[in-house]
Amino acid sequence: xxxxxxxxxxxxxxxxxxxxxxxxxxxxxxxxxxxxxxxxxxxxxxxxxxxxxxxxxxxxxxxxxxxxxxxxxxxxxxxxxxxxxxxxxxxxxxxxxxxxxxxxxxxxxxxxxxxxxxxxxxxxxxxxxxxxxxxxxxxxxxxxxxxxxxxxxxxxxxxxxxxxxxxxxxxxxxxxxxxxxxxxxxxxxxxxxxxxxxxxxxxxxxxxxxxxxxxxxxxxxxxxxxxxxxxxxxxxxxxxxxxxxxxxxxxxxxxxxxxxxxxxxxxxxxxxxxxxxxxxxxxxxxxxxxxxxxxxxxxxxxxxxxxxxxxxxxxxxxxxxxxxxxxxxxxxxxxxxxxxxxxxxxxxxxxxxxxxxxxxxxxxxxxxxxxxxxxxxxxxxxxxxxxxxxxxxxxxxxxxxxxxxxxxxxxxxxxxxxxxxxxxxxxxxxxxxxxxxxxxxxxxxxxxxxxxxxxxxxxxxxxxxxxxxxxxxxxxxxxxxxxxxxxxxxxxxxxxxxxxxxxxxxxxxxxxxxxxxxxxxxxxxxxxxxxxxxxxxxxxxxxxxxxxxxxxxxxxxxxxxxxxxxxxxxxxxxxxx
Numbered sequence: 001x002x003x004x005x006x007x008x009x010x011x012x013x014x015x016x017x018x019x020x021x022x023x024x025x026x027x028x029x030x031x032x033x034x035x036x037x038x039x040x041x042x043x044x045x046x047x048x049x050x051x052x053x054x055x056x057x058x059x060x061x062x063x064x065x066x067x068x069x070x071x072x073x074x075x076x077x078x079x080x081x082x083x084x085x086x087x088x089x090x091x092x093x094x095x096x097x098x099x100x101x102x103x104x105x106x107x108x109x110x111x112x113x114x115x116x117x118x119x120x121x122x123x124x125x126x127x128x129x130x131x132x133x134x135x136x137x138x139x140x141x142x143x144x145x146x147x148x149x150x151x152x153x154x155x156x157x158x159x160x161x162x163x164x165x166x167x168x169x170x171x172x173x174x175x176x177x178x179x180x181x182x183x184x185x186x187x188x189x190x191x192x193x194x195x196x197x198x199x200x201x202x203x204x205x206x207x208x209x210x211x212x213x214x215x216x217x218x219x220x221x222x223x224x225x226x227x228x229x230x231x232x233x234x235x236x237x238x239x240x241x242x243x244x245x246x247x248x249x250x251x252x253x254x255x256x257x258x259x260x261x262x263x264x265x266x267x268x269x270x271x272x273x274x275x276x277x278x279x280x281x282x283x284x285x286x287x288x289x290x291x292x293x294x295x296x297x298x299x300x301x302x303x304x305x306x307x308x309x310x311x312x313x314x315x316x317x318x319x320x321x322x323x324x325x326x327x328x329x330x331x332x333x334x335x336x337x338x339x340x341x342x343x344x345x346x347x348x349x350x351x352x353x354x355x356x357x358x359x360x361x362x363x364x365x366x367x368x369x370x371x372x373x374x375x376x377x378x379x380x381x382x383x384x385x386x387x388x389x390x391x392x393x394x395x396x397x398x399x400x401x402x403x404x405x406x407x408x409x410x411x412x413x414x415x416x417x418x419x420x421x422x423x424x425x426x427x428x429x430x431x432x433x434x435x436x437x438x439x440x441x442x443x444x445x446x447x448x449x450x451x452x453x454x455x456x457x458x459x460x461x462x463x464x465x466x467x468x469x470x471x472x473x474x475x476x477x478x479x480x481x482x483x484x485x486x487x488x489x490x491x492x493x494x495x496x497x498x499x500x501x502x503x504x505x506x507x508x509x510x511x512x513x514x515x516x517x518x519x520x521x522x523x524x525x526x527x528x529x530x531x532x533x534x535x536x537x538x539x540x541x542x543x544x545x546x547x548x549x550x551x552x553x554x555x556x557x558x559x560x561x562x563x564x565x566x567x568x569x570x571x572x573x574x575x576x577x
Contacts, residue, residue, distance in 0.1 A: 023049070023052065023056055024055060024259065027055050027056060027058075028259065030042050030046050030063075030260070031059070031260050031261070031264065032263055034066075035305055036305055036306075037340070043067075046059040046063055054087065054128050055124065061132065064079055064080045065135045069344075080135070080139060081139055084136050087132055088132040088133070088136075091125040091126075091132075119173070120206070120209065123170060123209050123213075124212070126162055126165075126166050127212045130163050133162075134216060137151075137156045137159070140152035140155065159216070160220055163217045166213045167210075171210070174206055177202075177203050207258070208259045210257065211254045211261070212254070212257070212261055215259070215262075215264060218246070218249070218251035219268060221243050221250065222244060222248065225242035225244035248272070251268055252265075252269065267310060269293075270297055270314040271314075272290075273290040273294035274291070274314055274318055275317065278452060279452055280559070280563055281566060281567070282566050291321055294314065307338055309335040309336075309339035310345060312331050312335035312338065313348060313349060316332040316335065316352060320355070320359075323457070325356050325359055325360055325456070328352070332352045332356065333349075336349040336350065336353070343376075350369045350372055351369070351373060353365075354366045354367075354373070354391075355451075357391075358444055358447075359461065361464055363391040363394040363395045363444065364395050367387075367394075370384050380417075380420065382408055382423050382424065383420055385404055385407050386405075386408050386423035386426060387447065389401050389402075389408065389440075391444055393405075393435050393440025393443075394440040394444050395437075398436070399434075401430075401440060402430055402434050405427045406427075409427060409428070412424040418555065418556055418558075422555045422556070425555075426443065438468065438472055439477070442468065442472055442481070442484070445468065446484060449483070449484055450556065454488060462491055466492075469481050476510060478510065479510055480518055482502070483502070483505040485497075485501040486498045486502040486504075486505060486525060486526075489501060499529055502522045502526035502529070503526065505518055505522035506519055506522045506526065516554035517554040517555040517556060519551060520547045520550075523543045523546050523551075524563060524567075527540045527544040527567070528540065531544075541568070544564050544567055548561065548564045
């Protein structure tokens with residue numbers, strides 16, 4: 001849709017009637033408007049036409065859902081639930097009439113193989129119902145309650161069944177169309193006719209619907225494929241599969257379609273390549289894998305989203321992973337300034353600015369970013385407070401740092417959240433005793449390690465971190481010190497030194513009492529290093545299984561299990577069992 005028509009549509013002018021606008025085209029334009037920093041304008045557009053079609057109703061509900069997930073405010077969460085249920089009800093209310101019409105067609109012996117507008121409408125409504133159920137499940141999960149998890153799981157099961165059925169039906173209809181076009185083309189050749197069969201309206205609609213269902217279908221496959229192995233049995237009971245390649249293929253199809261969720265599929269792919277793959281070590285030791293795909297996506301979409309804060313955010317993520325920290329800071333700062341009406345996008349930009357500053361060991365700028373997040377965000381304030389305190393103490397502002405460490409205790413609310421549990425326990429020791437600058441620097445390096453950001457540090461900064469760790473001699477930090485030294489030497493390419501430090505970390509029994517995650521993580525790190533040499537491959541496998549089976553109840557256990565699972569799976573691909 002051209003810009004002038006879109007502005008007219010969103011302005012409330014009577015010059016453009018709903019009949020003159022194709023709802024799928026308008027919905028896609030509304031989402032593109034949202035991603036180009038027009039959150040408010042997109043919201044107004046969808047609200048204006050939400051009663052005109054199920055697709056526009058879903059667009060309005062999606063914007064409402066996104067607003068809720070950005071703020072986590074109870075009022076907006078409830079509004080999003082109400083909007084999604086309203087859209088779902090709208091789709092279901094017309095479903096009976098569509099089914100009755102199809103039954104009448106069957107009674108009249110009408111050929112049901114060729115899809116009609118009714119089939120397209122029915123599939124569209126089914127996909128929207130499944131999408132609504134997925135977002136309602138997400139809103140349920142956010143409550144962090146057992147009953148909410150159970151409810152959300154069953155909602156997802158219903159959604160998956162719909163996605164799976166619609167995906168198979170659309171696939172079959174597309175194959176039928178392809179066969180018919182081939183036959184028509186063959187008949188034309190036999191009749192010496194140069195006529196090329198035209199693409200039918202329903203064929204274009206099916207292609208768009210395939211994109212619509214591929215988003216949910218692909219996201220399901222991709223997310224379930226990354227579930228920790230100890231939860232897979234529960235997932236399998238619910239009937240979900242988990243094929244990563246199928247997930248990526250489906251999301252790529254969706255991103256190239258003309259459906260309104262095409263831009264969202266693009267964002268999902270960027271999220272996977274720049275956040276998930278490096279964080280969960282899905283490519284083993286090679287942290288650069290996936291960046292080529294991410295850069296290609298950004299290049300192809302640059303003309304459509306020239307000033308999108310979200311796309312600039314992902315550009316910054318790529319630059320950070322390439323260790324181009326100054327360029328990354330520029331991208332995140334620009335994205336921050338562009339996201340005027342999108343508070344949560346500003347927050348993720350601030351978060352990345354804080355991380356880039358930590359990577360550069362510029363702890364003053366880091367704590368300023370995290371302090372702003374602590375004060376402005378309504379989510380993970382406990383965690384932001386801990387980062388603020390650690391970085392502030394690393395600059396030497398010990399008194400202020402201790403005050404914030406004490407504040408961490410007051411902000412601890414989500415007892416089932418691993419990040420907040422970690423922040424609470426780490427800050428607890430500084431409530432009674434004043435932290436030192438060296439301990440705060442060590443705490444900052446520890447967080448960089450746990451979030452796999454050490455690989456983004458320059459050799460000079462890694463050497464500074466190495467020196468800071470070497471100067472720590474407090475008995476309670478010895479295990480942590482050796483784990484971090486091993487990780488630093490691994491990033492510097494000194495495998496022999498890394499192996500020695502990881503071995504020391506594994507032997508430190510004090511770790512079990514103070515930092516229970518250190519030994520299983522050290523086993524994993526050492527195992528991965530030993531896998532690289534044929535002579536030590538078996539020992540590496542043994543260490544990975546030891547990390548998986550001999551430890552439990554430590555910080556970020558599921559996170560490590562995903563990494564172990566990935567390392568063992570990639571090993572089986574190279575060395576068939």
